[in-house]
Amino acid sequence: MSTKEKEKKETPLMQQYNQIKAKYPDACLLFRVGDFYETFGEDAVRTAKVLGITLTKRGAGSSSETELAGFPHHSLNVYLPKLVKAGLRVAICDQLEDPKTTKTIVKRGVTELVTPGVAINDEVLQSKSNNFLAALHFGKKNIGIAFLDVSTGEFLTSQGNEEYIDKLLQNFKPSEVLVQKGNKNHFLHNFGSDFNLFYLEDWVFKDDYANESLTNHFKTNSLKGFGIDELQEGIISCGAILYYLSETQHNKIQHITNIQRIAEDAYVWMDRFTIRNLELYGSANENATTLLDVIDKTLSPMGGRLLKRWLALPLKDIDAINKRFDVVDYFKSNTEVLQNFQYQIKQISDLERLISKLATGKISPREFVILKESLDAIIPLKETALKSKNDALKVIGDNLHACELLREKIATTISADAPVALNKGNVIANGINEELDELRNISHSGKSFLEAIEKRESEITGITSLKVAFNNVFGYYIEVRNTHKHKVPETWIRKQTLVNAERYITEELKEYEAKILGAEERISKIEADIYEKFMMWCSQYIQPVQMNANLVAQLDCLQSYTQLAIENNYVRPALEDNHVLEIKNGRHPVIEKQLSVDTPYIANDVYLDTDSQQIIMITGPNMSGKSAILRQTALIVLLAQMGCFVPASSVRMGVVDKIFTRVGASDNISMGESTFMVEMNETASILNNLTNRSLVLLDEIGRGTSTYDGISIAWAIAEYIHEHPQKAKTLFATHYHELNDMHEQFNRIKNFNVSVKELKDNVLFLRKLVPGGSAHSFGIHVAKMAGMPNLVVQKAQKILKKLEASHKTEGTAEALKQDDLQLSIFKLDDPILEEIRDEITNLDINTLTPVEALMKLNEIKKMVSKKK
Ligand SMILES: Nc1ncnc2c1ncn2[C@@H]1O[C@H](COP(=O)(O)OP(=O)(O)OP(=O)(O)O)[C@@H](O)[C@H]1O
Incomplete structure (x- = not known):
């Protein structure tokens, strides 16, 4: 069948559907069809699956x-919400006119496109999390x-380089990301x-377009006032966001x-590995407790998000x-x-989000009442803050806006017991x-009127069981039981005969009915009009209410810090203008809460x-607690710089500007690169970004390869x-006790170990960090503790003894002294060694990154071992 013929066969409704769906x-x-939202074809299959509703067929067989x-x-x-949470973009197509007023097919159109990044329904959102939409622009x-x-x-x-953007994506965890079509693979x-x-056309990502839409939206001449006018690529991304909204x-x-x-530059730099490894607010293991879980004592959604x-x-x-x-x-x-603050914040x-709903015209009458109650609670908060003896609190108190007129207008305009839905009536106050x-x-006097x-x-009639009632078919009626039928006056018009009554x-x-029904329709219309105008009037308070929300969020975070400190015995760090960390x-804030x-x-x-x-070599x-020490050090620094x-x-500490963490043999294998290569890549980025104020945590670096390479x-x-x-x-945690030799050569490297007590054939973890290196790594003891079969443990012990005996003579420090290495290579007249010499001579040290150097070293080692 040709498309034309097919079109002909389609009902007008399906034609309309197809036209809209094509967009x-x-x-x-x-x-929307009558009282239902319908989905068709592929959409129906997906919807039925996600929602668990029945999938049927329309026009079966045709x-x-x-x-x-x-x-x-x-x-x-x-x-x-279920559809959006399943990652679907949902276009809501409504009837744009009253079906009663049209003889032909009802006009329909999409009134909203809800996607994961632009959802504002309470059911989709989590109160203590932001729901971000992101846009990325790849500039030159x-x-x-x-x-x-x-x-x-x-x-x-x-804006910034890939690493920085990656970190922001990790931090902000957007629910949806807009990307230029051409940069998909990138x-x-x-x-x-x-x-x-979601991919957008390339033309959206243009300088002029972005500038124009932003200045139009903010009604400003330039973007200077926001301090972003230099961020060319950032601005283009903002433009893409506004485009998507429309x-x-x-x-x-x-x-x-x-x-x-x-x-x-205002914030501590943490790369994505650090954020992940320190389990700040997420973990690969779903049941793990994160730092946020432990420190969050906020009482309001705004506080939680801040x-x-x-x-x-x-x-x-x-x-x-x-x-x-x-x-x-x-x-x-x-x-x-x-406690006073805590009580008020809870109110x-x-x-x-309430004020955003107001701006988007989605605030419900009930929410208006809640908005007013929340604003009422600002007053005592403001007073307490102003009365306090702390300057920062006073400033907050000063800036909290009483929103007096707004509160008063809500109280006088909206009924105190307004319903959730506007069309339920009793929204506007008397x-x-x-x-x-x-x-x-x-309409209210109706009941008594009918009773009368x-x-x-x-x-008049002497009918004792006479009843006035209402139904949808013929409105108000009088019901008379059959026994009294003969007493009915002639002027009454019979409408329905029941078994026992008429x-x-x-x-x-009839007259009364017309008046009442007309009144109710008119009431709805007047209420809706007043409501619409009132929302418009209230929108002048968007900024003050947003500011209040932000100040309450700050107070909430600060009370949360205090509650945390009181409950867990935390102390105030002393920040100093030096490079010390003492x-x-x-303690580790999360582990200490989990111990029995x-x-x-x-x-x-x-x-x-x-x-x-x-450098501390631990x-x-x-299982002795090396990682715990590394992480708690970073977490303490991080908490301190959050102001907690x-x-x-x-x-006692000088300010830290970057925290880097690397854990050997991390779980990045899924990305397709070898674990070791990933580890080296990660480490390279640290080595290239070191500063005097950086804190670096290296946990078992090198364990992804053979012992000697490692x-x-x-x-x-x-x-x-x-x-x-x-x-x-x-802080460098390692299994390789060979690294304990380093302190002899490098005077700022110090050895420490996490002490254990060796029992007869077991070890007792003391978990105390003490100066000095440790002679071996007790891996076999741990294997035993983990329930490894005895035979395996005994065999392992034998092998270990053998290995230890055979390497006793080689001091690692000696083996790694450069001079020795050079002599042994270049004195020999061997083709492989000559090849190595050429490799080294051709290297341009100035352009070599540390990791390239390491990789080269690795290659060379391989060549040497081939020779052996
Ligand atoms: N200071 C401490 N006090 C009490 N328990 C601790 C302490 N440090 C660590 N633990 C406990 O010991 C467990 C192991 O600690 P951690 O992971 O830090 O050991 P590790 O030395 O890094 O081990 P591995 O070398 O196997 O990675 C922790 O999960 C925690 O339960």
């Missing part, structure tokens, strides 16, 4: 046969990025396929009141950090004030509109600086960090 080919189209799945329109709130020099949470109005941008190659991507019919976006620059941001972006400015400490100190010593709902009050009188008729007619209508009832009795009551966490001291103890058996107290008895590489890396002009403070 949204990649979305699941929910097509040429226009298609799958069909639908649900009642009032269940949209239940089903829509930089990659631009923008994030928008349309449910809160936060709009942020930045994106997948750099950032992986874990994101929900494409998805999100046109009411007044709550997007500014763009913030994510200032890369805490995540503070955790992702720790500060470097000592004054700003100290300000947060000061508030926590103040709260700690004024617990009554703290405040999600102001940020006394706002005369006509409304009058109509309500009519019932009484009167019963008396139903009649009267002129009077932790006394530090009878196993106390063993606190440890760590000291690092740039003069005497730059050896110790498996820390799990230790005291901490030792050589670990050695070379430690040496590189030691010799680097930027003296990065480093």
Whole structure:
């Protein structure tokens, strides 16, 4: 059948459907038909699967046969989130006119396109998480990025290299990412396929387009005021976001009141491995407790979201950090004030999302009441903050906006017990509109009016069981039991005969009915009009309410810090203008919460600086607690720079600007590269970015290869960090006790070990970090403890003894002395060694990265071993 013929066969409804669907080919189209949302074809198959609803066929057996799945329109709130959470883009196609008013097919159109990144329904959102839409623009020099949470109005941008953008993507975890069509592969190659991507046409990513749409939206002449005018690629990404909003019919976006620059240099740099490895707010293991789980004591959704941001972006400015400490100190010593704040914050709902709903015209009458109650709670909060003796709190108190007129207007305009849905009535308070009050009188007086008729007619006719009632078919009627039928006056018109009764209508009832039904329709119309205008009026308060939301979020984070410090005995770190890191009795905030009551966490001291103890080489058996010490050091630094107290008895530190973490043989194999290669890549990026204020954690680096390769590489890396002009403070956990020899040659490397007590054929973990190296790595003991069969353990012990005996004579330090190596290679007149010599002579040291050097070394080692 030709397409034309097929079209002819299609019903007008399906023709209309197909026309609309053609405009949204990649979305699941929910097509409103009467009281149902229907889906057809492929969409129906997907929808039925995701929602678990029945899949049927329309026009079965005919040429226009298609799958069909639908649900009642009032269940949209239940089903829509499920579709969006399943990663679908959902186009909602509504009836644009009242079916009663048209004789032909009802006009329909898409009123909203809901995608994972632009959802504002409570059912899709998580209260303590932002829901970001991101856009990326690959420029010549930089990659631009923008994030928008349309449910809160936060709009942020930045630009930088791939590593930086990767880190931001990890931190902000966007639900949807917009990418230029032409850069699809580029994106997948750099950032992986874990994101929900949507591709936009290349022309959207243009300078002029972005500038124009942004300045139009913000009604400004330039973007200077936002401090982003230099961010060319960032701006283009912001433009793509605005384009997408209009494409998805999100046109009411007044709550997007500014763009913030994510200032890369204001925050501690943590790469994605660090974020992942320290399990800050996510973990590969779903059941793992994250740092956020432990430290989050926030009481409001805004506070919860801000805490995540503070955790992702720790500060470097000592004054700003100290300000947060000061508030926590103040709260700690004024617990009554703290409790007062906590009580008030609990009364405040999600102001940020409520005001966004107002801006998008989606706020429900009930939510207006909640908005007012939340704003009421700001008043005592403001007073308490102003009365406090802490400067930062006073500033917050000063800036909290009382929103007096707004609160007053909501109280007088919206009924205190307003319903969730506008069409349920009783939304607008009495006394706002005369006509409304009058109509309500009519409709409310209805019951007594009907009762009066019932009484009167019963008396006149002598029919004792007479009843006035209503049904949808013929409206108000009088019902008379058969026994009284003969008493019915002639003027009554019989409408229905039942088994035991007859139903009649009267002129009077008909008139009354017209008045009442007219009144209710008119009431709905007046309420809707007033509501619409009221939302418009309230929109002048978007900014003050957003500011209040932000200030409450800050107060909430600070009370959360205090509560955490009180409950867990955290202390205030002393920030100093130096390069020292001195932790006394530090604990791991997460592990200490997980131990059983009878196993106390063993606190440890760590000291690092740039003069005497730059690198600590930590050896110790498996499971002794090496990783715990590394991670707790980073976590303490991180918490401190978030402005939070820390799990230790005291901490003294200069500000850290970058935290790097590498764990040997990490689980990146899935990306297709060999584990070892990945490990080397990761390490290379550290070595290329070291600063005097960096904190580097290297956990078992080198273990992804054979022992001797591993030792050589670990050695070379430690040496590189030691010799680097930027003296990065480093904790190096290793199984290779051979590395204990390094301190003889490099004076800022110090050996430590996590102590254990050797029992007869077992080890007892003491978990104390003590100076000095350890002689062996006890792996076999641990294997035994893990329940390995005895035969295996005994065999392993024998092999170990043999190996130890055979290597006793080789001092590692000796073996790795460069001079010796050179002599042994170049004195020999051997083709392979000559080849090696040529390789080395041809190397351009100036352009070689440290890891390339390591790889080269590895190659050379392989050549030498071939020769053996
Ligand atoms: N200071 C401590 N106090 C109490 N328990 C601790 C302490 N440090 C570590 N532990 C416990 O010991 C376990 C092992 O610690 P960790 O992973 O740090 O050991 P490791 O030496 O790095 O081991 P491996 O070399 O096998 O990676 C932790 O999961 C924790 O339960």
